[in-house]
Amino acid sequence: MNIEIQALSISVGRKTLLDTIDLTIKPNELSILIGPNGAGKSTLLKACSGDMLPSEGDISINKKSISSFTPLELANTRAVMTQSYQMGFSFTVMEVVSMGCFNYEEQISQVQKQDIIHDVMSFMDIEHLAERSFITLSGGEQQRTQLARVLAQLWLPYEQVEARYLFLDEPTSSLDVFHQYHVLSLAKELTKRNIGVLAVIHDLSLAASFADQLVLLNNGKIVTKGRPESVLQRSHLERVYGIKAEYYHHSQAVKPSIILDQNQ
Amino acid sequence: MQEMIMLNKKRGKRQIMAIPVTLGLLICSAFLALVIGAVSLSESDILTFVSHGFSQTHSSLSTRVLFEIRLPRTVLSLGVGGALGLCGAAMQALFRNPLADPSLIGVAGGGALGAVTVIVLGHSMFPQAMDVIGIYALPIGAMLGCLGVCAIIYRLSNRQGQFTIITLLLSGIAVNAIVGSLIGILTLVSSDSELRELTFWTMGNLGGNSWALTLPVLVLIFISLIGLSRLAKPLNLYLLGEAQAQHLGVSVSNLKKKVFIYTAMAVGAAVSISGMIGFVGFVVPHLVRILIGPDHRFLFPVSMLFGASFLTITDVIARIVIIPAELPIGLVTSALGGPFFLFVLYKQTSRY
Numbered sequence: 380m381n382i383e384i385q386a387l388s389i390s391v392g393r394k395t396l397l398d399t400i401d402l403t404i405k406p407n408e409l410s411i412l413i414g415p416n417g418a419g420k421s422t423l424l425k426a427c428s429g430d431m432l433p434s435e436g437d438i439s440i441n442k443k444s445i446s447s448f449t450p451l452e453l454a455n456t457r458a459v460m461t462q463s464y465q466m467g468f469s470f471t472v473m474e475v476v477s478m479g480c481f482n483y484e485e486q487i488s489q490v491q492k493q494d495i496i497h498d499v500m501s502f503m504d505i506e507h508l509a510e511r512s513f514i515t516l517s518g519g520e521q522q523r524t525q526l527a528r529v530l531a532q533l534w535l536p537y538e539q540v541e542a543r544y545l546f547l548d549e550p551t552s553s554l555d556v557f558h559q560y561h562v563l564s565l566a567k568e569l570t571k572r573n574i575g576v577l578a579v580i581h582d583l584s585l586a587a588s589f590a591d592q593l594v595l596l597n598n599g600k601i602v603t604k605g606r607p608e609s610v611l612q613r614s615h616l617e618r619v620y621g622i623k624a625e626y627y628h629h630s631q632a633v634k635p636s637i638i639l640d641q642n643q
Numbered sequence: 644m645q646e647m648i649m650l651n652k653k654r655g656k657r658q659i660m661a662i663p664v665t666l667g668l669l670i671c672s673a674f675l676a677l678v679i680g681a682v683s684l685s686e687s688d689i690l691t692f693v694s695h696g697f698s699q700t701h702s703s704l705s706t707r708v709l710f711e712i713r714l715p716r717t718v719l720s721l722g723v724g725g726a727l728g729l730c731g732a733a734m735q736a737l738f739r740n741p742l743a744d745p746s747l748i749g750v751a752g753g754g755a756l757g758a759v760t761v762i763v764l765g766h767s768m769f770p771q772a773m774d775v776i777g778i779y780a781l782p783i784g785a786m787l788g789c790l791g792v793c794a795i796i797y798r799l800s801n802r803q804g805q806f807t808i809i810t811l812l813l814s815g816i817a818v819n820a821i822v823g824s825l826i827g828i829l830t831l832v833s834s835d836s837e838l839r840e841l842t843f844w845t846m847g848n849l850g851g852n853s854w855a856l857t858l859p860v861l862v863l864i865f866i867s868l869i870g871l872s873r874l875a876k877p878l879n880l881y882l883l884g885e886a887q888a889q890h891l892g893v894s895v896s897n898l899k900k901k902v903f904i905y906t907a908m909a910v911g912a913a914v915s916i917s918g919m920i921g922f923v924g925f926v927v928p929h930l931v932r933i934l935i936g937p938d939h940r941f942l943f944p945v946s947m948l949f950g951a952s953f954l955t956i957t958d959v960i961a962r963i964v965i966i967p968a969e970l971p972i973g974l975v976t977s978a979l980g981g982p983f984f985l986f987v988l989y990k991q992t993s994r995y
Contacts (some may be wrong), residue, residue, distance in 0.1 A: 430886055454892025467739045468937035471654075478880050482892040523734050528883075532891065 380544040381405055382427060382575065386436035389422055396422045396601040399436065402603055406542035406575040409567050411586045413579075413610075414596035420579045421462060421548055423596070427577060428459040428546045441542055454482040457544040458532040462552070464525055469512040472524050476500055479531025487535065495534045504558070504563065505526040526550060526562060527610065533574060545569060547578040563589040584636040587611055587626065588608035595619060611637060644698035657934060658941040665948035669721070676717040679959050682708045715857045720849050720958045721951040722857075723917050726864045726909040728950020731924030732931070732942050733871050736878045737902045738808060741932070744925040745910040747815045749792035750919075752822040752916035757788020758844050759826050761831045764846060780916040781844075782856060789911035792822055797903060807898045809887075846971030847920035849958050860912045867909035868947065874901060882937065890897040920973050923950055926980045930987055953980075 380403040389397040397419045397558050404410050404427070411569040412420040425431045426438060429445055436443045440456055448456070458479075466475075484492065500506045503523045508516065513524060533543055547566065551559040559582070566576045567589055580586040586593060587607040594604040597619045603610050616637075623643055628635035667891065678684055684705050688778050727745070734743045745750065761784030765773050773780050799814035800806060833841060880888040889895045910924070927950040935941050954972070957979055961970040 428890060430889070450889055450894045451892040454890065457890075459886075461884070461886055461890075464737075464887060466882065466884075467741065468932070470879075470882070470937055474879075474936075474938060475883070478883060478891065481876070481880055488767040579836055 380441050381440045382441075382544060382577075384423075384427070384436070385438075387423075387426060387433050387438060388435040389431055390434050391427060396599055397426065400599075400601055402594065402601065402604070403574050404544065404577050405592075406544070406573050407570050407572050408591040409563075409576045409578070409589055410592040410594060411580050411590040412594050412596060413581070413583060414602075415585050418596040420596055422599075424459075424546050424548050424577065424579060427544075428457060429453050430459075436475050440544070454532065455543075456541070457546060458529045459546045460526060460529045460548060460550050462548040464521075466513050469514055471509065472505060472511050472513055472516070473500075473509045475513050475524055476505075476527045476531055479528035479534075482532060483535050495531055499527040499530045499534060502530065504561070519555060519558065522550070522553045523558065530565075531613040533569070540573075542573050542575060544575045544577065547576065549579050549581065551582070553579065559585060560588075563597060583611065583624075584634070587637065588634040607635065658936065658938065660940060661931075661935050661945045662948070664690070665945050665952065668952040669705065669948050669955075672959075673717055673721060676720065676955050676959050677709065677713050678963055680713060684709060684713075690820065711853070715852060715854050716849055716958070717955060718861065719852060719857045719916065722861045722864045722956045723849065723913040723920065724923060724951040724954025725808040725947040726868060726913045726945040726950075727923040727954065728919065728927040728931075728948075729868055729871055729943055730906045730910050731950070732928035732939070732946040733874075733878070733902050733906050734924070735928055736882060736939065737899060737906075738812065739882060741929060742925075745906055746819070746924075748907060749796045749815060749818055749822070750789050750907055750910040750914055751919050752819045752826075753789040753792025754785040754911065755788070755845060755919060756792065756822050756826055756829075757784040759784065759833075759841055760784055760788065761830045761862040762837050762841050762844070778853075779856070782860075785918075786911055786915035789907065789914060792818060793903075793907040797900075797907075798856045801900070806896050806903075808899070811903075813840045828937040843971055844918045845973070847973035847976075848969070848971055849917050849954075850962075850969060852916055856916055860916045863912035866908050867912075870901065870905040871909070872943055874898060874905075875943050876937045878902070879930075879937075910928075918971075918973070920954070920976055922973075922977045922980045923954055926984045927953060928986065933987060 381515070384400055384402040384404075386431065387400040388395065400423060412423060414420050422431065426433060429448065432446065434577070449556055473496065476499060477492070479499070480487075480492050480495060487495075497506075503522065503526050505523050505527060508520060513521065516524065529545070533545060545566065550562055554562065563578075563585065566578060570576055570591070590607050592604060593607045593610040595602040595610050595615060602619055603615060608626055608628065613623070613625060616622055616624050623640040624637050625640070626635060627638045682705070728747050734745050734747060735741050737743070738747065758781055765784070767782055776783060790990055796811065796815050796818050799818070800811035802810070816922050830838065830841065875886065877893045880891050880893050881895065881898060883891075884896050888898075913920075928946045931942055931946045931949055935945060954976070957975040959974045960979070963977045964970050
């Protein structure tokens with residue numbers, strides 16, 4: 380039970396966005412995509428979530444090709460948090476979060492639904508915003524609201540035999556430091572419930588602190604993948620990002636971080 | 644902050660209260676529409692009529708007025724108003740824009756083109772056909788015009804199975820412009836009396852329709868409104884964004900097509916018989932949204948009920964202002980709806 384990406388290429392017109400990608404996403408792992416702007420991280424995430432069809436190659440989720448899923452089957456298997464979201468009408472935070480229950484709404488009672496909404500909202504620390512209109516929130520609060528909605532989609536069933544997946548495209552971009560760590564710890568928690576997480580993160584230290592598998596993309600290709608300490612080598616960082624920096628892990632008591640040289 | 648929370652708690656209560664309130668309004672307006680008119684009928688007339696199970700037991704003048712004039716007209720205004728209200732809400736959701744209304748997908752322009760063609764060219768080009776279908780010619784022409792133009796816009800925006808809103812919007816604008824110029828050409832070659840008929844058609848009129856015309860229109864409206872009502876929940880998710888709705892398990896492309904087709908059917912049917920009645924489809928859902936919020940599970944039924952009551956009341960006004968003549972209803976909806984809407988909008992914005 381994995382997501383298997385085999386020789387995946389995606390091109391739009393003449394531009395190749397992804398070039399023969401091979402990758403496995405395991406349900407008990409937190410995989411993090413890193414790479415410079417335009418490397419193809421979001422494209423890869425979109426391909427995995429079914430938004431973009433492969434030009435070549437194939438993606439299979441739990442041994443079933445992604446193109447054979449119906450929208451509802453996909454919704455039962457994976458949840459997606461996109462980079463941007465627009466909202467023209469003034470739904471309240473509570474209403475937005477409750478939409479996450481759409482795919483299993485018929486199978487549960489109103490009380491259960493209320494409990495789930497309450498749980499995910501307290502998880503994302505937005506209970507006090509419940510009655511506020513979504514469009515009046517700050518960027519970070521909006522992001523937490525959307526995360527709560529996405530979490531709600533995977534909330535049931537607690538024990539699922541079939542592996543499920545969560546795709547997060549820059550989930551921490553507008554969050555303060557506390558919530559950045561909170562969100563990634565939560566993602567790590569989910570991997571213990573047979574949910575595989577694939578996230579795009581720009582902050583290398585943050586990525587290094589949480590990733591089970593780190594995937595470094597550049598120009599639509601995978602440069603390297605594996606444990607953070609092996610991916611974040613000086614040579615890779617210099618070649619891909621053009622920065623001189625060092626992976627530094629002082630001891631088990633602290634998180635690792637990326638330290639930049641004085642002279643770039 | 645505190646006030647915000649209060650406001651939304653209020654919204655919840657309003658959502659629950661809105662349906663019974665508008666239903667009450669609908670019953671009152673229907674009753675008024677039956678009682679008020681050039682021939683005065685008393686409440687007891689109506690009650691005996693209703694208690695006799697709507698049957699024409701004694702064919703006095705009052706029962707005939709009631710059964711052959713007032714009742715079809717009232718039922719029609721309820722149906723057309725409901726269709727305009729609900730379809731307006733559906734269009735605003737489809738375009739994710741509170742300014743959208745059904746004319747964007749070509750129903751109004753197409754209907755007008757069909758009607759103009761029948762009025763201007765009907766008698767000279769197809770005299771036999773006009774004799775055979777008689778009073779049905781204008782509604783059939785308008786309906787065909789609607790369907791034709793909607794079908795063209797649908798085809799243009801549905802490429803390789805991708806039904807994109809931006810193409811829909813742009814092709815809608817382009818096709819409406821072409822249709823407008825065709826209407827202009829036909830207007831140019833029309834005679835004075837035809838021009839008059841045509842102008843009145845574009846201002847809308849609910850009168851003079853027999854049951855034979857009213858019933859098929861109501862059936863079409865009924866089917867489409869049922870269809871649209873079932874899309875309320877997916878449309879809520881659709882407002883999060885197309886990709887987001889798809890992620891949550893909604894088949895977005897199907898949803899958009901269904902909304903388009905049901906709206907074209909309902910508004911097409913309404914326009915074909917009543918002419919163009921502007922403003923209802925835009926103002927009613929907008930007002931309702933200000934009052935009870937954007938949740939379609941409440942917005943749809945309330946817009947429908949409120950649209951039906953609103954159009955019925957305006958029709959009563961259109962009938963009695965200049966007895967024995969009648970005002971075109973489109974004038975009344977805009978004249979009443981406009982200031983009322985401005986008032987609500989002004990109150991809304993001055994609050995924050």
